[in-house]
Amino acid sequence: MKRLSTTPTADGFAMPGEFEPHVGCWVLWPERPDNWRQGAKPAQAAFADVVRGIAQFEPVTVGVSAAQYDNAVNQLPNDVRVVEISNNDSWVRDCGPTFVKNQATGEVRGVDWEFNAWGGLFDGLYFPWDRDDQVARKICELERVDSYRTEGFVLEGGSIHSDGEGTIYTTEECLLSPGRNPDHSKAEIEAKLKEYLGAEKVIWLRQGIYLDETNGHVDNICCVVEPGKVLLAWTDDESDPQYAISQENYDILTRSVDAKGRQIEVVKLPLPKPITITEEESKGVDAVDGTLPRLEGDRLAASYVNFYIANGGLVVPAFGDPADQLAVSVLEEVFPGRTVVSVPAREILLGGGNIHCITQQQPA
């Protein structure tokens, strides 16, 4: 398939909102034992549950290494397509393509951002990341979709949300991190987002979820319900460092207007109580130099905002916390046309992300 040297915006393409119709969803199969405990077996079961959840609503394709191919096929339902895609880890939101669409022609293309494992040699989470960086290209080839490669510009899909009407939401903590594009000014980064996502306005939140190892991806703290309406991860506990972060973002959002000049309605989505890694969980992870360790007592960046919007449904993480049900109630209220499916996600959280991080929608 073609590698385009133009830009999506110049070619009439823009990133749809996740809430717009999909042809399907992509997932990568977890396996690395230095990130996923017990040889990734509990994570694989959790990923399979997420896949089953999404497959109720839309077709799912799971990419998997050659070594794990048979095992993945045997753990996944028959109606899920399993294809070989090597990877360094299983975060297709971040290493996969960001699909952009030309609304006039209906054509879909992919943006193949340069990927450096959330910070490269500065503060990346593992080394190497060469197979991850090929994932977007491979998905585009497989779907016979042309792609734009942003050579020299690093970005992960989890660090952006689009309202599909010209507005991109992101965080300064991530996009201005020295591990991404230290040679680009904030204005230059904003210009790149506009060029590659068909955007007219970028709304910059400050920080993501407290201690989020992605340098504060927006997709763990804030997401778009519909143009002009967002969900923001929230705590009322003023003693929690998360409180000030959420409050600052709330202030930014309520004082901003989007690309269409709309005031932004902010719906607060409660956070679960702080979740930390147990001794047993920590001991189940291989200790490997160069990979972020999973230490007993470390606080995890748990958030219900990290859900996936499917055609007619939502697949939402559950943590065994009393707020699980509250989060579902809020989501059922703000997404009245969609069935909300709750999936136990602690095993995904232990790997450093959640349901939104392990999925990537492909627009219809």
Added chain:
Amino acid sequence: MKRLSTTPTADGFAMPGEFEPHVGCWVLWPERPDNWRQGAKPAQAAFADVVRGIAQFEPVTVGVSAAQYDNAVNQLPNDVRVVEISNNDSWVRDCGPTFVKNQATGEVRGVDWEFNAWGGLFDGLYFPWDRDDQVARKICELERVDSYRTEGFVLEGGSIHSDGEGTIYTTEECLLSPGRNPDHSKAEIEAKLKEYLGAEKVIWLRQGIYLDETNGHVDNICCVVEPGKVLLAWTDDESDPQYAISQENYDILTRSVDAKGRQIEVVKLPLPKPITITEEESKGVDAVDGTLPRLEGDRLAASYVNFYIANGGLVVPAFGDPADQLAVSVLEEVFPGRTVVSVPAREILLGGGNIHCITQQQPA
């Protein structure tokens, strides 16, 4: 995708003739240095030429290992789809699925034959063959096609040809080889072909091309032009061991009738003069225990019958022999509606097969 435990024939499916319309063609990218000289670089160039030849007529997908992914993408044209498919070697005719079709519904499914590298531990050509044996499944998954797995029954796609009207052509040399299904009688093997290919009649040639390392695959010596009409590789040199082989097959064919009761018209396709491996060619191949060596002076199983039929075209091997042009003339005459493209194929021949062996059609 589903793994079916029924059989294609019982489900109303049959193998179309290769001359029937395709949605596309599959190829695997060569790389193993113990089979392909000079690190497979000359073979890769030859495969790319074949792919370019076929891509004039129909879509081509090339499967490639993760290690060779970028290199393959860069050597292949933009309109060719490149996907990751691990393999032990690049013979998709033999390890890929045999597609079968239900003419009433139009549905296509795959037969995933057990594969053992042309003879397993008896006289197989390399070890292991685990990745090859997954190729058919992976192609079916990728195309969202359900498949039949013939667990306990070994077969390669190159050992059969179908006329699309109930007749299968094969060779005793291959299908009765002790390296395939030694626990099956000839009658049991014939029954399997009928069950899995929607066939009513099997025409058994005796041997394939002299010294063919596949135990005499039919696709190197005889192929179907149209129902009731075949091409047979031919030499007039009575001193050549090939002469008696071709003559015996000629006698079998002319004395047989096909599933529809037709007399079979046999068109003789001339063979090139014997081709042997040069010292330089032999030295370019890694010597590895367990892999068939490529020795100086070894005679290669060169044959023009080993061509690919594409939509509206033929892609035919050339060996730098005076018969190259003669073969093209014969093929132009027997395939009047198709454009014949001749591609230099010595580098493919050096690896043990030819253009038909490295391709697999997917019916429309």
